Amino acid sequence: MTVMERAPVKARNTCAEDTGHPRPTGQDRYSISEVVAHTGLTAHTLRWYERIGLMPHVDRTHTGQRRFTNRDLDWLDLVGKLRLTGMPVADMVRYAELVREGEHTFAEREELLTAHRENVRERIAELRSTLEVLDHKIDVYADARRASERV
Amino acid sequence: MTVMERAPVKARNTCAEDTGHPRPTGQDRYSISEVVAHTGLTAHTLRWYERIGLMPHVDRTHTGQRRFTNRDLDWLDLVGKLRLTGMPVADMVRYAELVREGEHTFAEREELLTAHRENVRERIAELRSTLEVLDHKIDVYADARRASERV
DNA sequence: CCCTTGCTTGGAGTGCACTCCAAGTCAATA
DNA sequence: TATTGACTTGGAGTGCACTCCAAGCAAGGG
Numbered sequence: 001m002t003v004m005e006r007a008p009v010k011a012r013n014t015c016a017e018d019t020g021h022p023r024p025t026g027q028d029r030y031s032i033s034e035v036v037a038h039t040g041l042t043a044h045t046l047r048w049y050e051r052i053g054l055m056p057h058v059d060r061t062h063t064g065q066r067r068f069t070n071r072d073l074d075w076l077d078l079v080g081k082l083r084l085t086g087m088p089v090a091d092m093v094r095y096a097e098l099v100r101e102g103e104h105t106f107a108e109r110e111e112l113l114t115a116h117r118e119n120v121r122e123r124i125a126e127l128r129s130t131l132e133v134l135d136h137k138i139d140v141y142a143d144a145r146r147a148s149e150r151v
Numbered sequence: 152m153t154v155m156e157r158a159p160v161k162a163r164n165t166c167a168e169d170t171g172h173p174r175p176t177g178q179d180r181y182s183i184s185e186v187v188a189h190t191g192l193t194a195h196t197l198r199w200y201e202r203i204g205l206m207p208h209v210d211r212t213h214t215g216q217r218r219f220t221n222r223d224l225d226w227l228d229l230v231g232k233l234r235l236t237g238m239p240v241a242d243m244v245r246y247a248e249l250v251r252e253g254e255h256t257f258a259e260r261e262e263l264l265t266a267h268r269e270n271v272r273e274r275i276a277e278l279r280s281t282l283e284v285l286d287h288k289i290d291v292y293a294d295a296r297r298a299s300e301r302v
Numbered sequence: 303c304c305c306t307t308g309c310t311t312g313g314a315g316t317g318c319a320c321t322c323c324a325a326g327t328c329a330a331t332a
Numbered sequence: 333t334a335t336t337g338a339c340t341t342g343g344a345g346t347g348c349a350c351t352c353c354a355a356g357c358a359a360g361g362g
Contacts, residue, residue, distance in 0.1 A: 110292035130232040141261035
């Protein structure tokens with residue numbers, strides 16, 4: 001039974017430092033399936049990330065298989081966070097390009113992240129305001145239920 | 152110059168009770184373009200919402216044009232909130248069905264909203280944890296920038 | 303030697319949430 | 333009467349982020 005290609009099972013992933021998945025070995029060359037187990041992404045998605053330029057040039061074995069480093073796992077953790085907060089893939093690719101271009105892009109990277117931080121703050125505010133509406137509506141339904149139980 | 156069909160301009164909408172758009176008239180029969188102005192949705196989207204069963208049967212004039220009520224606007228405000236918090240359209244349609252079916256669906260509606268509230272809470276937690284990462288990275292870049300300015 | 307496992311590739315397909323199109327109706331104005 | 337503008341419909345198209353497919357290769361076990 002292989003561990004590969006299973007759907008992410010609506011994988012709001014139990015990612016990284018969380019619980020189950022420490023770095024597979026202490027070593028620094030992980031196969032794609034190890035990375036799948038670690039990140040909750042599918043192998044398809046990892047290959048796709050690389051194709052579109054969202055990975056910092058992954059190393060290969062002499063037979064052409066990918067070998068990911070701890071640095072790659074760190075990067076994927078960051079990408080996962082940005083993704084969960086709704087940053088478009090195109091923006092993440094842009095950020096990856098800036099990283100590849102070197103230290104003279106620090107300012108632009110800072111801008112990009114600052115803009116995204118502002119987005120995230122707005123999203124939080126939206127979610128909180130919806131939470132109030134939900135609380136209120138749920139209360140109304142709960143009251144109705146209790147009233148009907150108390151007949 | 153028509154007001155219709157303009158793109159939502161990345162419309163994190165300034166919706167409802169917020170600022171600019173009070174209920175168009177004090178009356179209770181709004182044309183589709185009035186609702187567009189009020190909600191920030193496009194006319195396309197409003198018609199699509201109706202087609203898929205996400206609206207509570209919108210009234211028509213004798214010539215077949217839609218006339219929305221204040222109740223419809225309230226509903227659209229709720230839908231907007233649920234949408235911004237990432238509830239899938241299918242779930243919103245399910246909720247709309249329950250509303251149409253009457254008061255005996257109160258319990259199921261409460262369940263659906265409670266489940267979504269839990270999602271929203273998780274999303275908020277995710278966003279906050281990302282915010283910390285962003286703050287940290289932005290600090291690092293800002294420090295680097297200040298260091299290079301202070302040469 | 304053959305089979306299975308684990309991986310490789312480019313390209314095609316999927317699901318969601320819109321978004322747009324073509325063709326038409328109706329009411330009001332020029 | 334002709335045109336304009338706001339609206340109608342069913343169905344087709346779009347963009348995003350995956351998701352999968354077919355064909356193939358290398359290494360190890362029976």
